[in-house]
Amino acid sequence: MNKKFSDAIAGYLFILPVLLLFIVLTLGPLVGTLLLSFSKFSLLSSSRWVGLSNFFNLFSDARMGVIYGNTLFFVFILVPLHVIVGLVLAVSVEGLTKGSAKYLFRTTFFFPVLATTASVAIAWGMMFDTSFGLINWFIGLIGAKAIPWLNSPVWVYVAVAIFSLWKFIGNSFIYFLVGLQSIPVELYEAAMLDGASPRQRFFRITLPMLSPTMFFVVVNLIIGAAQIFDEPYFLTAGGPGDSSRTVGLYIYETAFQYHNYSYGSAVALSLFLVILLVTLLQFKLQKKWVFYGN
Amino acid sequence: MNKRTLMILLGFLVSVGLAVAEPVTLTLAYPTGDSKVEIMKQIVKEFEKQEKNQVKVNVIVVPVANPAAYWGSYFDKLQTMIAGGDAPDVVRVAIEGIQTFAARDLALPLNQYQKDDPQAVLNYADLAPKLQAPFEIGGKVYGYVWDWNNVVIHINTDMLKAAGLPFPGPNWTLEDFTKYAKAMTKTVNGQQVYGFAIPNYYFGTEGWLYANGAGILSDDMKKGALDTPEAKKIIQLFRDMIYVDKTAPVPNATTDAVNLLMTGKVAMIAAGRWPFGSYVANKFTSVGVQYIPLMKSPRTVVFGSGAFPVIKLTKHPKEAYRLSAFLSGAYSQKTGISIDSIPTRTSVMKEVLPTTPGKNWEIYGESAAFAKAVQSPPGYPEVASIFDRYTSSVYSNQLEVGAAMKSASEEITKVLANQ
Numbered sequence: 001m002n003k004k005f006s007d008a009i010a011g012y013l014f015i016l017p018v019l020l021l022f023i024v025l026t027l028g029p030l031v032g033t034l035l036l037s038f039s040k041f042s043l044l045s046s047s048r049w050v051g052l053s054n055f056f057n058l059f060s061d062a063r064m065g066v067i068y069g070n071t072l073f074f075v076f077i078l079v080p081l082h083v084i085v086g087l088v089l090a091v092s093v094e095g096l097t098k099g100s101a102k103y104l105f106r107t108t109f110f111f112p113v114l115a116t117t118a119s120v121a122i123a124w125g126m127m128f129d130t131s132f133g134l135i136n137w138f139i140g141l142i143g144a145k146a147i148p149w150l151n152s153p154v155w156v157y158v159a160v161a162i163f164s165l166w167k168f169i170g171n172s173f174i175y176f177l178v179g180l181q182s183i184p185v186e187l188y189e190a191a192m193l194d195g196a197s198p199r200q201r202f203f204r205i206t207l208p209m210l211s212p213t214m215f216f217v218v219v220n221l222i223i224g225a226a227q228i229f230d231e232p233y234f235l236t237a238g239g240p241g242d243s244s245r246t247v248g249l250y251i252y253e254t255a256f257q258y259h260n261y262s263y264g265s266a267v268a269l270s271l272f273l274v275i276l277l278v279t280l281l282q283f284k285l286q287k288k289w290v291f292y293g294n
Numbered sequence: 295m296n297k298r299t300l301m302i303l304l305g306f307l308v309s310v311g312l313a314v315a316e317p318v319t320l321t322l323a324y325p326t327g328d329s330k331v332e333i334m335k336q337i338v339k340e341f342e343k344q345e346k347n348q349v350k351v352n353v354i355v356v357p358v359a360n361p362a363a364y365w366g367s368y369f370d371k372l373q374t375m376i377a378g379g380d381a382p383d384v385v386r387v388a389i390e391g392i393q394t395f396a397a398r399d400l401a402l403p404l405n406q407y408q409k410d411d412p413q414a415v416l417n418y419a420d421l422a423p424k425l426q427a428p429f430e431i432g433g434k435v436y437g438y439v440w441d442w443n444n445v446v447i448h449i450n451t452d453m454l455k456a457a458g459l460p461f462p463g464p465n466w467t468l469e470d471f472t473k474y475a476k477a478m479t480k481t482v483n484g485q486q487v488y489g490f491a492i493p494n495y496y497f498g499t500e501g502w503l504y505a506n507g508a509g510i511l512s513d514d515m516k517k518g519a520l521d522t523p524e525a526k527k528i529i530q531l532f533r534d535m536i537y538v539d540k541t542a543p544v545p546n547a548t549t550d551a552v553n554l555l556m557t558g559k560v561a562m563i564a565a566g567r568w569p570f571g572s573y574v575a576n577k578f579t580s581v582g583v584q585y586i587p588l589m590k591s592p593r594t595v596v597f598g599s600g601a602f603p604v605i606k607l608t609k610h611p612k613e614a615y616r617l618s619a620f621l622s623g624a625y626s627q628k629t630g631i632s633i634d635s636i637p638t639r640t641s642v643m644k645e646v647l648p649t650t651p652g653k654n655w656e657i658y659g660e661s662a663a664f665a666k667a668v669q670s671p672p673g674y675p676e677v678a679s680i681f682d683r684y685t686s687s688v689y690s691n692q693l694e695v696g697a698a699m700k701s702a703s704e705e706i707t708k709v710l711a712n713q
Contacts, residue, residue, distance in 0.1 A: 043377040125548025131486065132543065132559055150546040151690040237547035240690035241683055256370055258676040 030272075036265035043259070054266035063242055063250075064267075071246045075225040077161050082221050083214070085165060086172030091206070093173075094180045106177065110170035117167065121234030124163050125150070128235070150236055153243035160231045160244055167231070168224075172217050179213030180206070208291040215290045219282055226275050247271045318610045319350045320617055322602070323375070323382035325368040326355045333630045340629075341620045349613045354382055365390045365675075376400065376607065383608040384617050387437065388600040389428050390670040395603060396431045397672040397713070402604040403434035407615035414619040420639045421622065422662040428670075429601050437601030438622030441635040443566030444597045444661050445493070445501025445586065447471075451653060452580040453478050453487070453561040461653065464585050468531070471587040475541040478561035491554050492532040493564040494545040494689060496678045500668050501564060501596040502528045505586040510681060511706065515671040518706030520681070520699040530695045533688050545689055555581070566598075567658055570650060571634035582653030585661070597665040599638060636662075673713040680705045 037054050041047040058064060093105045112120065127134045128149035136146040149159040187205050196204065207214075229248035232238055238245030238253075247267065255264025324334055331353070338351040356375075358367045369391050375381060387395060395401040408415060421439055429437045454461065457477045462470060475489025493499055496510065503509050508524035511517065519525060535542035543549075543560065552569040554560040556578045563569075564586065573581060585593065602621040604614040620626060627637040628645065636658050637643050643659045650658065671677065684702035687693040 043373045122548060125546070126550075129546065129549070130544045131488070132554070148544060148690070150548070151544045153690075153692060235548065237682070237686075239547060239683065239686040240692055241687035243692075253679060256367070257679065258673070259370065259373070 033265045033268055033272075036262050037269045039262050041262045043261075050262070054263050055270075057263060058266050058270060063245075066242050067245050067247055067250050070242070070244060071226060071228065071248075073157060074160065074228050074246060075222060077157060078164055078225045078228070079218065079221045081161060081165055082169060082172045083217060085169055086217070087176050087210075087214075089169065089173045090176030090180055091202075094177060106174075109173045112167050113170035115167070117230045118234055120167065121163070121230075124166075125235055128159050128163075151240055153240065156236055156240065156244045160235060163235055164228075164231050172221065175213055175217050176210065179210045183209040209293070211290045212292060215282075215286050219279060222278060222282070223275055226271065226278070317348045317350050318613050319352060320384060320608075320610060320614055321352045321354050321382040322617065322621075323354045323356050323372060323385040325364070325386060326357045330630050331355055337621065337626045337629055338617075340625060341617055344620065345613070345616070349610075349617070351617060369394065373400075376605065381605050381607040383610060383614040384602050384604055384621070386600060387603050389598045389667055390674050392429055392436060392601070392603065393431070393670055394672045394674070396434070396436055400606055401436045402606045402608065402611060402614070403436065404604065404615050404618065405433075405435050407612060408435060408619075411612070411616070414616045416619070416623050417639075417641075420624075420641050422638055422640055422643075424665050424667075425597065425599050425638045425662060428599065428667045429603070437603035438619055439599045439601045439638040440622045440627065441631050442597050442599035442638050442662075442665075443568055443635050444595045444658070444665060445498050445564050445566055446583045446595070446657060446661075447586060448555055448563050448565055448569060448652075449582050449584060450555055450558060450561050450580055451582050453558060454582075457561075461582055462584050464657070465588045466584065468587045468589055472531075472535075472539065472541070475535065475562065476539060479539075479541040482558070485559075487558060488543050488560045489541040490535060490562045491549070491551040491560040491564075492535060492542050492545055492689070493551070494549065494682075494685060496681050497596065497598055497668055498564045499528070499681070499685065502532075502586055504594040504596045504666055505589050507590040507594075509669055511669040511671065511677070511710070515669055516707075516710055518677075518680075518703030518710070520684075520706070521696075521703040526695055526699050529685065529688060529699060533691075533695055536689060537691055547686075567636050567650070568634045570652065574633055574651060579651055581651075583657060584654055585657060593664055595661040595665045596668050597661075598668045598670075638662075671710060671713065673709050676709045677706050680709065 038049060038051060039047045040050045040053075089105075089109055093102055093109070096102045096105070126132075130136060130146055130148045130151055133149065135149065139145075139147060147155055149155050183206065187209070188201055191201050191205055227248045228246050229252065232244045232246055232249050233252070236244040238249050248271070251264050251268045251271070254267060255261045322334070322338060324331055335353050338353060342349060342351060356368055356371045358364055358371070365388050372382070372385055387401075392401070408418075412418070415438060418438075422442075425442050426439045429435065429439055449461070451461070454474075457474075457480075459474060459477055462474065466474075471490075477489070478487070479489040480487060493502065500510055503525050506524045506528055508522050508528065509519050510525070512519045520529070532542070536544055543554075545551075551560065551563040552565065552572050555563045555569070556573065556576055573579070585595065602618045604611065604618050608614045622638070624639055624642055627639055627642040631637045631642075631646060632649070637646050640662075643662070647655055647659050680702055684693065684698045688695055688698045
């Protein structure tokens with residue numbers, strides 16, 4: 001056995017645990033979903049192959065357009081919101097000089113990520129209540145009309161966006177914070193010696209140096225927003241009507257409430273393909289704006 | 295017989311002896327989140343004692359993460375357990391699931407076992423016949439009803455007093471009801487309080503529809519029936535209470551009507567006996583219950599109930615039957631049903647219901663005589679979801695009642711046809 005071969009074996013052995021986890025937790029379910037989407041599956045009776053029937057149903061499903069439209073709308077709202085607010089918070093916290101204040105804000109902004117979505121959603125649901133909610137009570141104090149947060153097909157997006165921002169902003173915030181901390185201080189010192197203004201330093205140093213982190217955050221946010229489930233599930237149950245029903249929620253309802261696993265798998269596969277295409281496109285485009293320092 | 299043969303024979307006899315002494319082990323599936331899990335363990339201990347410890351019962355708590363689709367999620371887990379070859383022997387099933395269990399041939403008919411061992415059920419006639427009926431499908435008995443609930447009007451008596459209104463009688467009309475709702479809608483200390491929280495859930499709405507001679511489905515449960523004039527009248531009433539009379543708040547998926555009643559934010563809600571658990575926990579005693587206003591005679595009250603069917607795949611059908619029967623017995627009902635549901639045995643109702651800390655509690659027992667089962671066909675979760683989707687659109691003022699109910703009925707009919 002030559003050294004090259006034994007090195008290769010050692011390498012494969014090192015990745016074996018992760019590879020096994022990948023096969024069991026990712027590849028297996030993916031193949032399972034693929035097979036299910038081409039069949040008529042029942043937990044308690046024999047399944048049969050139905051070819052593309054589930055996919056034809058998907059294209060003729062009258063609700064699919066609205067549901068994909070809602071999901072797309074959430075992607076357009078949530079991704080910029082999380083990027084901008086996350087970045088502003090990270091830059092503000094990184095700019096603090098006092099270590100204890102930094103620690104306090106870092107913990108505060110990240111804390112909601114650790115909270116159970118189900119429990120905090122109940123509290124937010126009460127706050128958003130049109131008639132008795134705390135938010136409308138404050139709005140009433142300034143003489144404005146109550147907002148139907150969870151009862152209007154327009155305001156429901158705003159309510160979900162506010163909840164999502166509060167609950168999950170800690171993720172993009174922490175990524176940006178780590179990214180900011182990895183930018184060499186010498187770059188800023190040299191720029192200051194050259195007389196660069198804070199605005200110039202941000203746009204000429206911070207943003208380009210942060211672009212790999214930004215790329216990572218945007219890719220993850222788009223994938224997460226396209227799969228959005230927790231927020232509408234706990235806060236609105238997809239309503240009113242189908243106003244806030246997303247593809248993720250529809251997959252769950254179809255497969256696990258109506259026991260139509262095959263059709264649910266076909267919808268899941270369609271979402272997977274959309275996300276895959278968008279992600280591949282992002283990787284293609286990143287060459288134009290992501291700066292890796294070389 | 296040589297020494298070796300003797301040893302083998304002795305070994306065989308010891309093994310057989312041990313096998314005989316080995317108690318039968320049954321599994322009972324119960325959904326988590328139900329406050330009765332601990333009490334259920336106590337009840338099965340009593341069953342084990344009755345069986346002289348020859349039958350052991352493992353209570354399997356099935357985790358249910360989704361409170362919005364509680365029974366749907368639970369059935370899904372049960373079906374997964376059955377498909378995975380890990381079927382429980384006896385399961386807790388509500389009325390919403392028994393049709394599905396029977397239609398999919400999952401439940402064991404108990405007629406023969408009851409015939410062979412009638413003592414196990416202990417006074418079958420004591421089970422209120424109307425409540426037991428949903429568990430007898432096509433002449434086959436699939437379980438013995440344990441608990442039930444209905445839908446009546448809960449009234450905050452402090453708010454009633456403040457409005458100078460008497461407690462309504464059982465034959466109050468829809469006009470009386472709307473008059474009460476208007477009288478109790480006011481601003482108190484700068485906070486708007488409402489007369490009524492409309493029931494935006496399947497079971498609660500069906501209570502109102504039954505009262506008006508309608509239903510979510512046709513009587514044979516083959517078609518949607520929300521587009522009948524009687525059904526539309528009720529949905530229109532609820533919609534108008536929100537937007538015309540302004541006597542009801544706009545409901546949403548997270549509305550907690552029981553909490554609103556206790557905190558004096560609404561004066562009336564539609565619910566069964568289940569809020570009494572919260573009332574007792576919060577020491578809320580200013581409450582009375584009355585029937586939904588009388589719209590059609592004779593009066594009809596909706597009910598939902600639960601039992602413990604035996605799974606067909608059980609290896610111990612006789613013991614499982616005895617457990618199923620024991621769980622519907624007087625001891626089980628007295629121990630397990632105290633405040634949040636209603637016992638199904640007439641004798642136990644008489645003992646338990648007087649402990650209800652609310653005015654006019656007698657109607658819970660009375661209504662067993664004219665109760666009608668909630669419509670729960672195979673495919674119930676999808677039907678309930680369509681109902682929620684369209685009624686939420688109406689209550690959010692997005693759709694007009696007639697168009698919404700027509701679409702809802704058409705979609706429901708399509709779902710039922712595919713079952």
